[in-house]
Amino acid sequence: MRYQREGSQAIAQAVALCRPEVMACYPISPQTHIVEALSRMVKAGEIGSCQFLNVESEFAALSVLIGASAMGARAYTATTSQGLLFMAEAVYNAAGLGLPIVMTIANRALSAPINIWNDHSDSMALRDAGWIQLFAEDGQEAADLHIQAFRLAEELSCPVMVCVDGYILTHAYEPVDLPSQTEVDAYLPPYEPVFVLDPADPISIGAMVGPEAYPEVRYLAHHKHLRALDMIPRLQQEFATSIGRTSGGLLHSYRTEEAHTIVVALGSVNGTIKEAVDELRAEGMAVGAVKLCAYRPFPSQALRHAVEQAERVIVVEKDLSVGKGGIVSSEVKMALHGLPTVVDTVIAGLGGRAITQASLVRMIKAACEEGLEEPHFLDLNWEVVNNELARQQETRRSGSTPENVLREVGPFGVRVQ
Amino acid sequence: MNRKPFAITLDPDSSLANHTGSWRTMRPEYHDHLPPCNHACPAGENIQRWLYEAEEGKYEAAWRQIMEDNPLPAVHGRVCYHPCESACNRGQLDEAVNIHAVERFLGDEAIRQGWTVAPGAPTGKRVLVVGAGPSGLSAAYHLARFGHQVTIYEAGPQPGGMLRFGIPQYRLPRKILDAEIARILSMGVHLVLNRKVEDLEHDIQAGRFDATFLAIGAHLSKRIEIPGRDAGRILDALSFLKSVSSGEPPKLGRRVAIYGGGNTALDAARTAQRLGAEEAILIYRRDRAHMPAHESEVEEALEEGILTRWLRTIKHIEDSTLTVEEMVLDDQGKPQPTGRFETLEADTVILALGQEVDTSFLRKVPGLEISADGVIQVDETLMTGRPGVFAGGDMVPAERTVTVATGHGKKAARHIDAYLRGTRYVKPPSNPLATFDRLNTWYYTDADQSKQPLLALARRRESFDEVVGGLTEETALLEARRCLSCGTCFECDNCYGMCPDNAIIKRGPGQGYIIDYDYCKGCGLCAEECPCGAIDMVNERR
């Protein structure tokens, strides 16, 4: 039924429809509403015999799911930011063991400085862990992706992160339609593990593997992702057929026909990007957009195909590889290797800095007219930066940069235009 | 291979492909060691083994194990000086296993139950045994088990030798002795009483014997010259004890002095007291510590009120007055006169100064060699200089005990059997000794020795009832279970349980264990934790 609901509630309800058996959660903003809702549903007996464990850390949360999944249970958790880093060791481990856990990441910036607002630094930090990473554009897609995620995870025996922009999606009220339980049951069969802890068939899981087999094991993990490249569109298709929405898939193109410039981005910012595209198209600029839904596996082929004809690709990304620049853009460049396409990197929205339509339009125009420095930092307050750099020049020990910056801009000084 | 994910999942037990035995530099091996009790037993009993059976309550099996070596367990359980117990490793832990008490229980149980031993298949060979003391009886028994036809010529009116005419009834009830002798005779051993052998060659010829075992003991009492000795009433201990045993006790008077420090002296003193002597006083030229008598017997005698005069020699006897000289012991423990004298009163003096072998009739036997001290020389097979004639017991050079005599009987029987079959008996080499330091005594339960009850003192002084009582089944069982099973695996499962590599295979009750050298890493835990020291670590040969 389609009605207005908070993104977190939509996600929680979608997860509940997937009949999870074990959930272990640790609160962290902006994931809290999801786990609160789920804990209520479990306690109220609305998710069958599902177990909800209030654990002592995110590391424990994912560890609990590793055990539960190995015991053959459908397992779910949600986290973000510090929580994701705190569980990092287990994140790699769950993937290495091929356990089909589904985890929502309510994307949020990383400390220090501590910041609870949205960007993609957290997911990016663990992009190589072996998990499939799907990014949702809006509340509806966030909900739908969870249903697809369980199916994908279990068919591949590989964990899946559904990345949802913190606050922007988790706390926004949008009209969201959810499939019925029957529809979900038809789409998502009960979990049948490839291997399981079973006294009747006692295998050892989690062996130590030396140089003689480790590369092969890693390749096989990679190969799962290659299979996912085929499977993701197929599951999207099935979902569309049975449930009637085209959520998911590897990527979505928006007005890319004849576009000389295509903006590529992950997550909710695509909404704003589409509006910027519309504005520029209205002005006669041949601009389009591609939303990457699957970030891992990275849909290089699909992307190349989608942007082939463009002269310029602008990657707008909510992360920063410090000392390098863009993370997504690097991968886009690799995907377009051999093409004459110019690829720009735009670092935007770090720590929740708003990405406005106006800024995007200004930036796209600038890119098309005079090109962008690489990387380009969208709406960076250069005055603050330059003052601090000058101060640092004077005294080698100038104190903590975050504090100095805060002093400069004042509290809640996120000045947006 | 499984269909499960490569390398991340493994099949159970697949490590069996990894043979960790190659790590080993030392290898454990099960080696039984000779328990000190077995080693010390003059009859060669496998004590540890029969205790093992007894521990499980398998008394008949235990008894049969004794009977492999010794046909007189009820007798030995009473009169043997049990050198096994002196050697018993448990003595270093708390107190030795009361081996003889368990042996006696088993012997008595056999008499109660009427257990018997079958003779061997007849060989048609005839063996003459001269003398029905413990040595002769033992030889007869073992020869019968070999299937030989045995005839015993015994000079006395009853069989048993010193067991009957030396050892008093309060130490060895005659019904016990009779029962054990009867059991031997029931194996087809032919006993001829009142048949003193005087012309051995003739008897061998006449009886068409293929071999002979001489076991005539040492029956001639040693004598010494004491001035004025005719003056008092003087007896020798052997004839005194013999007459008592035959039911014709001599008159002793009120005060009896016994001269000597051996077991015979003690038996004579205690017998005299039981016959009504008010004072039985032991006169010995050395002190208590130097008495050859067995400690427990001295103990019992003193309890019963036997008086003592240590460090005295009798110098003169006049009527009932004895003049004795005080002695001192020199550095070698030899008594030396002091020149100080005293007198005591005694109505009878009993001399218990040792015995000699009556070799008179043997001097005629060709080839037989008699040493200066009057004992018969034998080779290591107990054969005398006369081929086919063997000898053992008190009459050959050895310690003079019932058990040595019994052991000689067995040993002679084995050699006679081999001799009769034209071969040689070779004793299998014995295992190295299971010394105390090989044991891991932590594992054994603390347990006090089970004591045998003693007859009330008042009854002891005036009757010939048996002084020392037997163990009950319960106490015998507990006592058997005190055995440490020195050097001999008793299936405690320590090795099986404690191997970190599961490299020990348990074969089941009574079957022991084997080591799986495919996996044994040679850590040595099993050997270290074996309570009884039955595992050796030896260098790996590679």
Added chain:
Amino acid sequence: MVTQRIKFYQTGTFTVGNRLLDEASRTVQSRMDRTNSLDSGHRACQGCGEALGARYALDAAMRAAQNQLVAVNATGCLEVFSSPYPESAWRIPWLHSLFGNAPAVASGVAAALRAKGRTDIRVIAQGGDGATVDIGFGCLSGMFERNDDVLYICYDNEAYMNTGVQRSGSTPPHAWTNTTQAVGPSPGNPPGVGKNLPRLAMAHGIPYVATASVADLHDLEAKVMKATPLRGARYIHIHVPCPLGWKADPAHTIKVARLAVESGLFPLFEAEYGQVTSRTPIRKQVPVERYLELQGRFAHLFGDPPNREAIASIQAIADANIQFFGLCESQKVSS
């Protein structure tokens, strides 16, 4: 103490087996049909106490659980020596995830079983002292606090052995490790209050806590058999000498463990819901030197002159344990 000490049976209950006892009173380890949960071919060092302790504990648990058992293992020697590709020594369903998360992984297994309504399968988590008292302590405490249906077994060899003998929160005072070397003015592990995990476990008020030693199999098995069928969080801390890390003769593994118990340095007890309910009396108290002198990690205490002060301080720990738990028979300990 939970085991009935049998007297007058030659070795009583002190040996692994005893042919004189009835079947029921014999140990699981003495049985020909024991599981051998951790089987031959594993790569533990010669005389490894941890390998032995693990088989002891798991075989007993298997028996108590009628073979319906799942084990989760922390990273450490036990994990590494038992499961290097391509060979596993486990005969039970076994899962290794990480160094510090075994309790949580086990909680997850238990939760899955609850979700599936499988009450028959019992869950064990196990790890070394490092995994337990240090890196995994957060997860362990959480597992205790939630009273998850897991029996956690710590194999305490008093250091990080798998990484080559470094200090853990369970390393005893004065002991040499590669990160507390026997050099400088106070060689070895600095004396401190240490981390007494059994007592920390008790503080959680969980249904069952016990200590055990590879040197007392009967006691160990009885505790594991008792703990296995109980519901809720349970903890057993097993003392397992490591010949490598303790610089001891591999043949002395049991002996060293026994001396730890008999000296009072490793008290054996049980606690239920935070209260000590039983203690295993010391059979023959020995001075701590007997224990220390067998181990090279304490060799610097026995130099010329010996470090009497340090030895006395270790003796004081033993004495305090004996006093606290009432470990000497003469002290009239109940049960």
